[in-house]
Amino acid sequence: MLASSSTNHPPTPNRELVRIALPVSLEFVSQLALGLVDQIIVALLGTLAVAGVGFANSVTMILFFTLNAIGAGTSILVARAHGAQDRAGASRLFGAALTLGVVFSGLLALPLIIGGTGFLRLVGAVPEVARVGGPFLSVVALSLPLVTAAAIFSGALRSTGHARTPMTVTMVAVVLNTVLSYLLVTGFGPFPKLGVVGVGIATTASYALRTGLLAWQTYGRGILDATLPRTLTGWKSALAPLIPLSLPMAATELAWSGGTFLYALLAGRIGTQALAGMQLSNTLEGVFIVASLGLGSASTVLIGQALGRGSAEGAAAWARTIRKRGVVVALACGALFALTAPLLGVLFPHVDSAVRQFALISILVNAAFQIVKVQNMILGIGVLPGSNDPRGVLIGDATSAFVVGLPLAYLLAFPLGLGFWGLLIARAAEESAKLLIFTWRARKIRWEQHLYKEAPAGH
Numbered sequence: 085m086l087a088s089s090s091t092n093h094p095p096t097p098n099r100e101l102v103r104i105a106l107p108v109s110l111e112f113v114s115q116l117a118l119g120l121v122d123q124i125i126v127a128l129l130g131t132l133a134v135a136g137v138g139f140a141n142s143v144t145m146i147l148f149f150t151l152n153a154i155g156a157g158t159s160i161l162v163a164r165a166h167g168a169q170d171r172a173g174a175s176r177l178f179g180a181a182l183t184l185g186v187v188f189s190g191l192l193a194l195p196l197i198i199g200g201t202g203f204l205r206l207v208g209a210v211p212e213v214a215r216v217g218g219p220f221l222s223v224v225a226l227s228l229p230l231v232t233a234a235a236i237f238s239g240a241l242r243s244t245g246h247a248r249t250p251m252t253v254t255m256v257a258v259v260l261n262t263v264l265s266y267l268l269v270t271g272f273g274p275f276p277k278l279g280v281v282g283v284g285i286a287t288t289a290s291y292a293l294r295t296g297l298l299a300w301q302t303y304g305r306g307i308l309d310a311t312l313p314r315t316l317t318g319w320k321s322a323l324a325p326l327i328p329l330s331l332p333m334a335a336t337e338l339a340w341s342g343g344t345f346l347y348a349l350l351a352g353r354i355g356t357q358a359l360a361g362m363q364l365s366n367t368l369e370g371v372f373i374v375a376s377l378g379l380g381s382a383s384t385v386l387i388g389q390a391l392g393r394g395s396a397e398g399a400a401a402w403a404r405t406i407r408k409r410g411v412v413v414a415l416a417c418g419a420l421f422a423l424t425a426p427l428l429g430v431l432f433p434h435v436d437s438a439v440r441q442f443a444l445i446s447i448l449v450n451a452a453f454q455i456v457k458v459q460n461m462i463l464g465i466g467v468l469p470g471s472n473d474p475r476g477v478l479i480g481d482a483t484s485a486f487v488v489g490l491p492l493a494y495l496l497a498f499p500l501g502l503g504f505w506g507l508l509i510a511r512a513a514e515e516s517a518k519l520l521i522f523t524w525r526a527r528k529i530r531w532e533q534h535l536y537k538e539a540p541a542g543h
Contacts, residue, residue: 167392
């Protein structure tokens with residue numbers, strides 16, 4: 085049984101929300117800062133390098149986000165077990181999820197490791213972009229099992245009340261990535277000058293360090309036991325709640341990240357400069373919008389723990405509270421994101437002025453829609469999956485992207501001649517449609533149907 089001081093009443097909202105959301109936000113900011121650092125260092129090599137690495141990252145992000153669904157599902161279920169003080173059940177589920185995630189992600193990584201350049205050509209990259217981005221993709225694909233394992237470790241640590249640990253570990257990894265990327269790109273001192281491949285090596289090394297430290301913190305401190313189910317029946321029991329929860333979430337992430345990738349293809353059709361400008365804007369936006377991801381992750385933990393304690397009222401109260409706080413956070417993050425526009429020349433002095441102009445337009449338009457995006461994240465990451473409605477998230481993401489956003493983007497950008505502006509308008513329409521669908525699904529939640537049921541022991 086887990087040691088816990090929880091009662092049947094929900095904790096003080098502001099204190100508990102800050103205790104979880106702030107470290108998670110800083111963790112995600114640090115993680116996205118890793119991508120920002122990579123872009124700044126890659127920008128030293130010119131516009132083509134930015135476009136190549138950005139296109140390769142669009143591919144890896146599809147896999148990263150899709151496989152992160154295993155970590156998100158694990159986090160929800162471990163939070164419920166933690167709230168119910170079921171340590172053995174949490175450990176068995178965690179061990180099974182970690183094994184599944186590492187093996188599956190390793191198999192998916194193999195084709196990219198073997199043929200990164202050919203894969204980029206296959207999915208639509210022009211030859212010069214594929215030539216630059218392919219070797220980077222092959223190296224970064226090595227980190228796919230590490231990223232998946234880190235997501236599972238981080239989710240479990242947050243769900244058991246240790247939200248600061250992933251934050252600290254991620255900050256350490258970002259420092260390593262920054263230093264090593266610069267040394268390997270520029271060939272400083274005794275280090276070889278490896279160009280974009282050097283960034284890939286540094287990124288993979290930082291993920292390896294992050295995963296190792298998280299494993300040490302989880303098992304070395306005894307937060308969870310390093311156990312696996314001992315029988316086939318035990319494996320089925322451990323994975324039975326995880327797979328139905330994670331599969332729709334994985335499909336959701338695939339729809340979202342695949343849609344993002346298709347937007348990159350449309351931008352690339354407008355021109356390499358438009359593609360590079362969109363990638364710079366997306367990277368900068370990520371640093372600010374992931375601050376709001378802390379609220380989504382906090383809702384996963386706090387709603388799950390309330391359901392584990394048997395408090396449907398507490399789960400509903402957390403959902404309402406976090407959505408209200410999201411409005412304030414979105415206003416602040418949107419303003420800060422908009423303020424990066426005048427800094428583009430300082431951050432990316434080696435890219436073309438046309439690229440910075442595309443990035444400037446994208447920053448200002450996306451900053452204006454931060455409230456909508458943050459509400460979508462809170463509902464799509466925390467509230468709906470926490471109520472066992474990942475299907476609602478899938479419906480929202482797939483419909484908004486493939487019925488509204490992408491068809492409108494093509495129509496506005498090309499037949500109607502709006503170009504880059506057409507892509508931005510369509511993306512805003514997509515986010516608005518998604519919020520309508522998520523809100524509709526949230527109004528149908530019946531929290532009392534999702535109270536925690538302890539799994540049988542002895543497996």
